[in-house]
Amino acid sequence: MKLVVAIFRPEKLNEVLHALYEAEVRGISSSRVQGHGGELDRVETYRGTTVKMELAEKVRLEIGVSDHFVEPTVKAILSSARTGEVGDGKVFVIPVEKVYRIRTGEEDQAAVTPVATAVA
Amino acid sequence: MNGSDTSWMLVSTALVLLMTPALAFFYGGLVRSKNALNTMMMSVASLGFVGVAWAVLGYSLAFAPGPSAIGGLSFAFLRGVGLDVAPSAATIPHVLFMAFQGTFAIITAALISGAIVERKRFPAYLLFIVLWSIAVYAPVAHWVWGGGFLGKLGALDFAGGTVVHINAGVAALVAAMMLGPRKDYARQATLPHHVPFVLLGAGLLWFGWFGFNGGSALAANGIAALAFTNTFLAPMGTLVVWTLLDLKRGGKATAVGAATAIVVGLVAVTPAAGFVSPLSALVLGALAAFPSYFAILYRSRTRLDDSLDVVAAHGIGGTVGALLTGVLAEKAWNGVSDGLLFGNVRQFLVQVLAVLVTIVFSGAGTFVLLKLVNLLIPIKVGPREEGLGLDVSQHGEEAYSSGEGAILILPSANRQATVPLGAAEPVPEGGPV
Numbered sequence: 001m002k003l004v005v006a007i008f009r010p011e012k013l014n015e016v017l018h019a020l021y022e023a024e025v026r027g028i029s030s031s032r033v034q035g036h037g038g039e040l041d042r043v044e045t046y047r048g049t050t051v052k053m054e055l056a057e058k059v060r061l062e063i064g065v066s067d068h069f070v071e072p073t074v075k076a077i078l079s080s081a082r083t084g085e086v087g088d089g090k091v092f093v094i095p096v097e098k099v100y101r102i103r104t105g106e107e108d109q110a111a112v113t114p115v116a117t118a119v120a
Numbered sequence: 121m122n123g124s125d126t127s128w129m130l131v132s133t134a135l136v137l138l139m140t141p142a143l144a145f146f147y148g149g150l151v152r153s154k155n156a157l158n159t160m161m162m163s164v165a166s167l168g169f170v171g172v173a174w175a176v177l178g179y180s181l182a183f184a185p186g187p188s189a190i191g192g193l194s195f196a197f198l199r200g201v202g203l204d205v206a207p208s209a210a211t212i213p214h215v216l217f218m219a220f221q222g223t224f225a226i227i228t229a230a231l232i233s234g235a236i237v238e239r240k241r242f243p244a245y246l247l248f249i250v251l252w253s254i255a256v257y258a259p260v261a262h263w264v265w266g267g268g269f270l271g272k273l274g275a276l277d278f279a280g281g282t283v284v285h286i287n288a289g290v291a292a293l294v295a296a297m298m299l300g301p302r303k304d305y306a307r308q309a310t311l312p313h314h315v316p317f318v319l320l321g322a323g324l325l326w327f328g329w330f331g332f333n334g335g336s337a338l339a340a341n342g343i344a345a346l347a348f349t350n351t352f353l354a355p356m357g358t359l360v361v362w363t364l365l366d367l368k369r370g371g372k373a374t375a376v377g378a379a380t381a382i383v384v385g386l387v388a389v390t391p392a393a394g395f396v397s398p399l400s401a402l403v404l405g406a407l408a409a410f411p412s413y414f415a416i417l418y419r420s421r422t423r424l425d426d427s428l429d430v431v432a433a434h435g436i437g438g439t440v441g442a443l444l445t446g447v448l449a450e451k452a453w454n455g456v457s458d459g460l461l462f463g464n465v466r467q468f469l470v471q472v473l474a475v476l477v478t479i480v481f482s483g484a485g486t487f488v489l490l491k492l493v494n495l496l497i498p499i500k501v502g503p504r505e506e507g508l509g510l511d512v513s514q515h516g517e518e519a520y521s522s523g524e525g526a527i528l529i530l531p532s533a534n535r536q537a538t539v540p541l542g543a544a545e546p547v548p549e550g551g552p553v
Contacts, residue, residue, distance in 0.1 A: 011507040014308040055525025
């Protein structure tokens with residue numbers, strides 16, 4: 001099992017989610033983060049106070065996947081989050097020691113395999 | 121000159137001016153947070169740019185003596201606009217009449233902005249509203265209120281169903297078509313970022329509208345009281361019908377729907393305010409809910425990205441109001457003219473003519489002006505700026521900044537603070553001392 005962590009532009013979130021859905025990747029956590037890559041700083045002015053925004057808004061997705069799902073997941077993110085300009089973000093693939101599903105107590109592979117989703 | 125008329129008009133002018141910041145909140149709450157400031161600035165900027173254009177030229181073209189088609193230049197730069205009574209309002213000072221009418225020009229231009237939010241280059245917008253207020257708003261105001269041909273024919277437009285709402289609604293339609301949809305339109309959900317702002321804006325618009333309609337009597341008299349009361353009643357009718365439609369269709373009464381209903385009711389009663397009985401106003405408000413409600417449902421399934429439904433609320437609401445004025449007007453109340461329901465077919469036909477003339481002129485005028493502006497400044501931002509949001513790309517500000525990561529750029533005396541994060545002093549091995 002791996003944990004895929006992707007940090008990218010917030011305006012690309014919908015496209016990334018769509019691409020992940022197409023790749024049949026389920027089970028995603030998302031959070032708003034602020035970060036700094038190598039992108040040009042943005043300058044803002046408030047009543048004569050000029051500030052350089054060193055941290056840009058980014059989105060972080062965390063996706064726990066079984067090994068054979070790593071490649072399609074990463075591919076989906078790379079293709080959908082890219083604009084070609086500095087500041088597009090990063091994808092990290094991290095080994096995972098242990099996973100539990102809280103509801104059932106299932107472990108590891110079984111815990112990251114999505115259940116057949118019941119439509120609410 | 122009459123003291124009580126003057127004092128009511130002073131209050132009315134301030135009330136109508138408040139409607140433009142109210143519109144900023146109404147529109148601002150409906151867009152995404154990354155475009156909140158840009159959307160609100162489109163209304164706020166009108167207070168300055170259209171206001172100046174009005175004083176310099178617009179007022180004269182609308183209200184100076186001239187031919188039926190357009191006013192003269194005798195009031196340009198406010199020449200001859202003094203403390204004597206206004207030519208078009210016998211009991212209030214001319215300066216006050218100019219200011220009152222100016223508030224109408226300002227909000228009419230700002231109304232258009234709702235159709236083009238989240239994608240219009242700001243300098244192009246500024247140039248457009250200045251030209252539009254002079255070349256489209258002023259002539260239509262002249263035709264209806266300034267002694268032009270529609271007024272002479274007997275078209276009834278108490279406070280601006282044609283001049284303000286149909287005019288702005290049609291301009292919005294043309295502008296939305298020429299600008300094209302936002303890149304995310306119909307591809308992802310673009311949800312209102314602050315619905316309480318929308319309700320705040322709708323409430324303040326209603327408050328200001330008492331000056332808009334009540335003040336359009338240009339006097340503190342019975343007609344002003346009638347217009348005021350009708351402005352009180354009509355949106356109530358719209359709000360009830362709209363909420364029931366919401367409940368019937370989706371099972372839930374929505375807040376954005378309620379705010380929209382209030383505005384639609386106010387728009388619809390605007391041309392009728394001083395001409396129909398209070399019960400007719402209630403009926404008019406209730407009826408006006410239907411066309412606008414279903415127009416909004418239909419529009420969102422088309423490629424027309426009239427983002428905040430200016431066409432449905434103002435274009436269609438204004439048309440319904442202007443036509444129903446020709447149906448429900450009652451001489452027993454207004455002392456001027458009866459409508460269709462009271463046996464005066466001619467009045468209804470005159471209303472139809474006024475609506476059609478406004479639609480054609482506003483549509484053609486807006487088209488020509490936007491083509492012209494586009495030659496000087498491209499009217500639409502690029503997809504990258506759209507993605508980033510127009511607050512940052514057009515204004516260099518954020519509506520909801522966290523303040524984190526913001527580094528002061530100070531004069532060179534204090535350079536320390538400007539060292540960027542990535543270029544920080546290398547940390548000695550073993551961690552900072």
